Amino acid sequence: MVLIHQIELRGEIVVNFEHETRIDAPRNVVWEWHTRRGAFARLSPPWENMESISEPIGLSPGGRRTIKMQVGPIKMKWIAEHTDLIEGELFSDRMVRGPFKRWWHTHRLSEEDGFTIIHDEVSYDLPFGFIGRLFGGRYVRKMITNLFTSRAISLTRDIARHQSFSHLPRKRILISGASGLIGSQLIPFLDAGGHEVIQLVRRKPSKDWERYWDPENENLDPSLFDGIDAVIHLGGVGIGDKRWTKKRKAAIVNSRRDSVTLLAETMASLENKPEVFIVASAIGIYGDRGDEDIDENSSHGEGFLTDTAKIWESSADAAREAGIRTIHLRSGIVLSPKGGALGKMLFPFKMGAGGPIGSGKQWMSWISMDDHIAAVQHLLMTPECDGAYNLTAPNPVRQKSFAKTLGRVLRRPAFAPLPGFVVRILFGELARPLLLEGQKVHPQRLLDSGFQFEHQQLEDALRDSLGKWKSN
Missing domain, CATH: 3.40.50.720 (NAD(P)-binding Rossmann-like Domain)
Incomplete structure (x- = not known):
């Protein structure tokens, strides 16, 4: 499920993007996967030039990740900070520095019939106000949609691969x-x-x-x-x-x-x-x-x-x-x-x-x-x-x-x-x-x-x- 619409957040109009992923694994397994160091690299789209040059330990509020990235010919850094955390259920981050004017991302995990449902909600705004939304809005919506499509594919397949050996001790x-x-x-x-x-x-x-x-x-x-x-x-x-x-x-x-x-x-x-x-x-x-x-x-x-x-x-x-x-x-x-x-x-x-x-x-x-x-x-x-x-x-x-x-x-x-x-x-x-x-x-x-x-x-x-x- 993908839902994109505009909302008012903290007194300003922003774009709200929602994406849902259904995973055939218990919620605690999916949560633990997200807490590990390798999760970021596996969630990064394979076609994007992104590198984590400093990273937090786990998902605790206040932890920051610095990402070196390239969009076309432009090189930049994205600094993300973890904000909210409800163990096993929710974690969120915000952009401290990067290409957006604002970026908030909340991940919610729930269970349904033995499956884990990940509900991602991103609220963002582009620089330069109306002009930025006019000329960059469509491109950014497509980029974010592709990002979360790729994340869902990687997450679903990776966890399925690991679950097939869940009866064996890790090495x-x-x-x-x-x-x-x-x-x-x-x-x-x-x-x-x-x-x-x-x-x-x-x-x-x-x-x-x-x-x-x-x-x-x-x-x-x-x-x-x-x-x-x-x-x-x-x-x-x-x-x-x-x-x-x-x-x-x-x-x-x-x-x-x-x-x-x-x-x-x-x-x-x-x-x-x-x-x-x-x-x-x-x-x-x-x-x-x-x-x-x-x-x-x-x-x-x-x-x-x-x-x-x-x-x-x-x-x-x-x-x-x-x-x-x-x-x-x-x-x-x-x-x-x-x-x-x-x-x-x-x-x-x-x-x-x-x-x-x-x-x-x-x-x-x-x-x-x-x-x-x-x-x-x-x-x-x-x-x-x-x-x-x-x-x-x-x-x-x-x-x-x-x-x-x-x-x-x-x-x-x-x-x-x-x-x-x-x-x-x-x-x-x-x-x-x-x-x-x-x-x-x-x-x-x-x-x-x-x-x-x-x-x-x-x-x-x-x-x-x-x-x-x-x-x-």
């Missing part, structure tokens, strides 16, 4: 690669679900949940693993960020081999070992296979990416041989507007300059960010899961189809081709394996283990990622 997890594209969503997802997440960082720790390590110099304190149930390693020098010089290729391999080896050997030496070691990998291990259907039983391919992935996975052998359940995440193209393949595509596509790359016949094995992090949780919490898993959606598409679908979602043409020879000139050696070749990969072992995908079709995943629903 104490050590994670590296926290600031990366996947880590920046996986950590808040696990935290909001009740797990205790400790982050390994390569700088001086500045927060209570951070711990220092230096894999380049083999510096890792074994005591950091005390009481740890699981270790998730996502780190490594970016593969597609820069041209592949000899030095860059060495850094790609060494950063993965050295960090995974250090973690695996340290865990293997412990008397009380973690239960599970989850390590990032990639479907590049299969090489270019044309139209061949690939699953986890398929043979490995050839080339730099294949060799890198094989080294990456074998570096965890010490943990596996020590009896630690070891999982390799063979990830496909993870969809996020904030980075990766989709992030790089958005600008030209929004400008109407998107289209097929090379022949457009190469396969793209994609997965939504929400399904990727949920799959990691599934593998973490399912003791029977072990070994390599393809983290890709069940329906890969050809690159030409991907471009056409993205253009349709953005309501932009998508027929401007980028010839293969131009791609090779622009990107050098990485052009062929990353852009002009592909794999038709299927997540067979993940499906066999009982995992259920939220996004089986590319268009649905893109619409949720970009806030471009058909009702818009």
